[in-house]
Amino acid sequence: MSDLLQFLASGVTVGAVYALVALGFTIIYNASDVVNFAQGEFVMLGGMISVAGVAAGLPLPLAALIAIVATAAIGVALNTFAIEPARGAPVVSLIIITIGASIFIRGVTQIVLDKGTHRLPSFSGDAPFHVLGATVLPQSLWVVAGAVAIFVALWLFFTRTLTGRAVLATSNNRLAAQLVGINTKFVMTLSFALSAAIGALAGVLITPILPTSFEVGISLALKGFAAAMLGGMGNPKGALAGGLLLGLMEALTAGYISSHYKDAVAFFVILAVLFAFPRGLYGSNPTERV
Amino acid sequence: MKRIATGVVALALMATAASADIKIGAIVSETGPASSLGDPEAKTIRMMVEALNAKGGIKGEKAKLVLYDDGGDPSKAKTFATRLVEDDGVVAMVGGTTTGTSLAILAVAEDSKVPFISLAGAIEIIDPVKPYVFKTPHTDRMACLKIFADMKSRGLTRIGLISGTDGFGASMRAQCLAVAKSSGIEIVADETYGPKDADITPQLTNIRNRPGIQAVLNSGFGQGPATITRNYAQLGIALPLYQSHGVASNAFIELSGAKNAEGVRLPGTALLVGELLDPKDPQKPVVLAYKANFEKAAGGAPVSTFGGYAHDAMLILAEAMAKAPSAKPAAIRDAIEATTGLVGTTGAYTYSKTDHLGLDLSAFRMLEISNGGWKLVP
Numbered sequence: 001m002s003d004l005l006q007f008l009a010s011g012v013t014v015g016a017v018y019a020l021v022a023l024g025f026t027i028i029y030n031a032s033d034v035v036n037f038a039q040g041e042f043v044m045l046g047g048m049i050s051v052a053g054v055a056a057g058l059p060l061p062l063a064a065l066i067a068i069v070a071t072a073a074i075g076v077a078l079n080t081f082a083i084e085p086a087r088g089a090p091v092v093s094l095i096i097i098t099i100g101a102s103i104f105i106r107g108v109t110q111i112v113l114d115k116g117t118h119r120l121p122s123f124s125g126d127a128p129f130h131v132l133g134a135t136v137l138p139q140s141l142w143v144v145a146g147a148v149a150i151f152v153a154l155w156l157f158f159t160r161t162l163t164g165r166a167v168l169a170t171s172n173n174r175l176a177a178q179l180v181g182i183n184t185k186f187v188m189t190l191s192f193a194l195s196a197a198i199g200a201l202a203g204v205l206i207t208p209i210l211p212t213s214f215e216v217g218i219s220l221a222l223k224g225f226a227a228a229m230l231g232g233m234g235n236p237k238g239a240l241a242g243g244l245l246l247g248l249m250e251a252l253t254a255g256y257i258s259s260h261y262k263d264a265v266a267f268f269v270i271l272a273v274l275f276a277f278p279r280g281l282y283g284s285n286p287t288e289r290v
Numbered sequence: 291m292k293r294i295a296t297g298v299v300a301l302a303l304m305a306t307a308a309s310a311d312i313k314i315g316a317i318v319s320e321t322g323p324a325s326s327l328g329d330p331e332a333k334t335i336r337m338m339v340e341a342l343n344a345k346g347g348i349k350g351e352k353a354k355l356v357l358y359d360d361g362g363d364p365s366k367a368k369t370f371a372t373r374l375v376e377d378d379g380v381v382a383m384v385g386g387t388t389t390g391t392s393l394a395i396l397a398v399a400e401d402s403k404v405p406f407i408s409l410a411g412a413i414e415i416i417d418p419v420k421p422y423v424f425k426t427p428h429t430d431r432m433a434c435l436k437i438f439a440d441m442k443s444r445g446l447t448r449i450g451l452i453s454g455t456d457g458f459g460a461s462m463r464a465q466c467l468a469v470a471k472s473s474g475i476e477i478v479a480d481e482t483y484g485p486k487d488a489d490i491t492p493q494l495t496n497i498r499n500r501p502g503i504q505a506v507l508n509s510g511f512g513q514g515p516a517t518i519t520r521n522y523a524q525l526g527i528a529l530p531l532y533q534s535h536g537v538a539s540n541a542f543i544e545l546s547g548a549k550n551a552e553g554v555r556l557p558g559t560a561l562l563v564g565e566l567l568d569p570k571d572p573q574k575p576v577v578l579a580y581k582a583n584f585e586k587a588a589g590g591a592p593v594s595t596f597g598g599y600a601h602d603a604m605l606i607l608a609e610a611m612a613k614a615p616s617a618k619p620a621a622i623r624d625a626i627e628a629t630t631g632l633v634g635t636t637g638a639y640t641y642s643k644t645d646h647l648g649l650d651l652s653a654f655r656m657l658e659i660s661n662g663g664w665k666l667v668p
Contacts, residue, residue: 003495006525010491017488107321115325117513119545126547128524135491135524210488211513211545215323219486255492259481 002133007255008248009131013140015247016147017210020202021224022231022239023150024195029234030158031167031191034094038078038102040221041109042196045071046203047212048109051118060120068200074105075196076189084188102217110214117213120204139208146205147240150198154236167191230270232280241281246270311354312347312617314339314607315380317370317395318409318600319387322362328387330588330597331409332357335384337587338604348611356380360391367391371398381619382611384603386410387596389457396423405623407603409596411536412461416646422623424646426602426636427595428559428654430458430509433535434466436557436654437507438473440667446505446530450479450497452490452518454510458536459485462509478503485514491521498527505529511536516545523550530555538562538657539594548662555667557654561598561635563664572633580635595636602634 021043028036046067053063082097123142128135157164169177170187178184203212210216223246231242246266253265277283316335319328339355347353356378358370367386374380375398382405386392389412396415399406399422408415408425415425441449453463459482470477479500481493497506506529508518515537522531531554533542538558543551560567564577580601581593609632610625611617629641629648637653656667 003499006495007492010489013489014487110321110325115321115329116541117326117516117545119516126520126523126550128526135526137524140489206488210486211516213326213513216486251489251492254481254483255496259483259493259496262482263484 003255005132005134007251009134009136009140010255011248011251012144012244013137013209013247014250015227015244016140016144017202017206017220017243018223018227018246019147019240019243020143020150020205021199021220022228022243023147023154023236024199024202025224025228026154026195026234026236026239027167027191027198028195030171031187032083032094033091033171034083034098035225035233036195037095037098037221037225038105038217039195039199039224040217040219041102041105042071042075042199042217043203043206043220043224044212044214044217045074045105045109045196046200047120047207047216048113048118048203048214049200050204051120051207051212052113054120055118060123064201064204067204068197071200071203072193072197075192075199078196079189079192083192084185102221106214106217113214115214117211118207119211120207122208137209143205143209146201147243150201151236151240154198158236163187163190226267226270229280230273232277232283235280235282238280238282311352312611313354313356313378313380315371315374315378315383315385315404316355316357317360317367317374317383317385317391318357319362319391320359322360324362324388327409327594327596328359328362330584330591330594331385331387331600332359333588333591334584334597334600335604337583338601338608341583342604342608348608348617351617353611360387362388362391364388364390364394368394368398371395375399375402375404380404381617382406382607382622384409384600384607386415389415389461392425396420399423403623404619405607405626407607407626409599409603411458413465419644419646422619424606424626424641424648426599426606426634426639426648428535428636428649429465429647430462430534431465431469432649432651432654433462433557434469434509435473436651436656437532437534437555438466438470438475439651440555440557440656441505441530441532442474444505444530447474448476448478448502448504450481450500450503450506451477452479452481452483452493452497452506452508452510454485454512454514455482456485456511456514458511458534459509459514462534462536466507466509483510483514483518485510485512487514487517489521490514490518491525494518494521494525494527498525498529503529505532507532507534509534509536513545516542519546519554520550523547532556535559535595535654540592543659543662548659551659552661554659556657558657558664559595559598559636559653560655561593561595563655563657563666566664566666572638573635576633577635598635602636602639605634606632606639 049067050063122139124138227242231238320332360367386408389410392408392410413429453459533556560573567574614621614625637649639648641648
């Protein structure tokens, strides 16, 4: 029993990390249908910039705030200098641009910051909680709480605010959105800023658990992307569910079957799900006009 | 007319002097995924060539370094090796930060008969022995043997093995499994983890539950071992934990947290514990001098084992070039193979026709983490 609880605790921790990354994909995807492969780099920047801030003697909350604002600015710059000039290009070209941007950000980070691996101190100490024989680190709760908070905020944003609906409208039909008076250029800028900020916040939350370095973005983006696809791209509910499901599958496979097959089993389940639901568990069904 | 003739002669002399520079080639992964290894290596190699020239060069001739950054990509390493040999005309090569890049470079070195000293760990580089290929780091197998010997001496014979799925972890896992039986160690659990996993408690829980288990060994590199150490403390596992030589650095203690890492043992080189060495230890002056020079040249960056491998390679090469009858690659190769008892930061090197690694187990020191620092295990 305590083993099962430990596996579940591990799965939820890891799953919340994936969910945090997957949530970052949502806004840009909703605004432009672009899967932003630089999203992992935003997470990495959040971690690396806060580490640099803490090393320079700043208190953690201030360093984290600086990291989030700086990363949001980098997100805006990415849109202004790389995505906006290529407007009208097919979505695949835009996705390739984001891959190029991620390589660029990685390169600049290792020159400007450094090549080492770093960890932030845990927010509320390292003493684990004991729950029926299983142990949970307080930072895991921070990560889970962060994922849930961002999920709720995104859900409210897309369903309850005018700006959120403007983002969805821009994605549906850019020209029509412009005709009803939506500033689509602003919507794009906003969506990159918000996605980058969410990524950076995720980076700050997970760096005490998962040490950061200039190259962590790739593997994070890959797992986050898998989680988002599993749950349904563009839907915050899907990102949360997909992340948690992926984390739980990995932990339970490692616990009960064999750690050698951990990744294989997870990806096999993803393939099976996508075979049955090609747009993910909570993916929207597109209605094509004939 | 006479003056012009003198000028021409002077120019010709200068030209020969310039072309007589002895060129040494280096290929390291200064950027890319292995940059935390390649960066200190590149700094060390540059520093050593400068120091060599400041001391008067090789038999009065200046050494010129041609250094390329392969970014961790074996195919780039191969291109650069070909360029070093064919265009730059180097007499010897140093580098190959990772096993992959080393294997790419050594193929070129063997074909063109230019000596190459590798900085990577895998035993395949020098086993079977290739005439022109040498290496300075220990092998994974030696690390396994050293750890198992220490376990035996503490009466720990039933152990759990947990390995990263990356190249380093997989290679060391295979070596440890191969030598366990002959070392009198029984491996009762064999788990793996991804090098970037955020939580490894399920695997550790399973290892802890194995009946009769006495110790745990992690073969891994990078941040995985730090995560393992933190998860180990989180689960409150009381068994002794051993880590590999791949994480022998202060950064590992920092990433794990000093309290979590307390009591962890791992094999490392003398470089890490220079100050703690016995004053009579022949490695002590070498290690302390390199540490001081590197930290000055690198602006305060701490020394790492990897920079130490590069230091030893350059030391061996410089000595061989000083002893070789000519600056021809074949003569330098013969001189490298004749290296005997040369004390570097990693150990004392004695190469022979059948041994291009040149180290024995005495080069590894068993270290224990204590109060956020290192302690030599007697």
